[in-house]
Amino acid sequence: MEQETNTSPDSGHAADWHIPVLLEPILEHARRVCEQKSAPLLVDGTLGDGGHCLALLRALPGARYIGFDQDAHMLERAGRRLMAAGLAVRAPIRATDRIALPEPGGVQLVHGRFDSISTCLSVSNLAADWVLLDLGVSMFHFRSAGRGFSYTDEKLDMRLDFARNETAAQWLNSANQTEIERVIREYGEERFAGRIARRICENRPLESARQLADIVRRVYPPGQRLHPATRTFQAIRIHVNDEMSVLQKALDSIPDILAVNGALAVISFHSLEDRPVKQVFRKLAGPRQHRNKYGREEQESRSERRPFEILTPAPILPDAAECGRNPAARSAKLRILRRLIDNNNT
């Protein structure tokens, strides 16, 4: 495979590609999980700029890659980058379309949310050897998407997929104060949620991201370490894109997407995302409950094989060197779950 030479992001600066987080542990685990397979199927639920994809295909050159993103612009950027690196890239399909397996070393792009990975694979009777979810948005969204993710004079939109849901401005201008407060408190873990929601309602209609950032800034006492609007913007982005229910649905579909010996790796960036990942992993890898002949719940005997195992008893965190190189990696946590047996056949 060629090195990247003749392509750069929209800005024209190659340094603007999203820097893939926790790349070394991802590559190490993917190699180990896929070592017995000559042409493993890798599924990336969050292709973004394709940084993990490029590195994984360099580490596993015989792998076939399916890359999802719900943002059509990201698929266009990643497609351009991957083709320039010499990969055979197929134009985006939808998750409900029948998929023809890409050739070894090739990539099939899919425009869709990662909770539709199970639909996509089942339509074509496929199971994945490696699945990656690198949650959240990419540096492109913060720096240059112009969709209201940064605190500047951008339209307050925040949608990743334009075909879905209302914009952040439409929602903030129509929801009631209690609902806005709930979202900011729940998804932003924001202690000033009540005051922020009240000020938002007093200052409607909101149009730009700067207006929202200024409202939040005026609520906060001066001298904060984080930008005061960080938590509020995160909360509204999560709400607008339905992020928590999409994540839960994807986690619930793990038994439908992983091949035997296949693994799912999830990189999360805050406790709201990490909590359901940890819970579902523990549930799938924990002792199974049976009903005994009297109808009582009993745990499986020790000799029974569990269908899943957790490969990361504690989450893998970036080291100081990675955080120095890429401050966006600071809060990342990587958890990996592996399927051991087909529990439908036990």
Ligand SMILES: C[S@@+](CC[C@H](N)C(=O)[O-])C[C@H]1O[C@@H](n2cnc3c(N)ncnc32)[C@H](O)[C@@H]1O
């Ligand atoms: C953190 S970036 C991924 C970066 C990527 N791993 C790389 O190395 O370039 C997350 C990407 O996932 C996409 N995304 C977020 N939520 C998604 C979802 N539920 N389904 C599909 N794509 C999603 C975003 O549009 C963004 O491009």
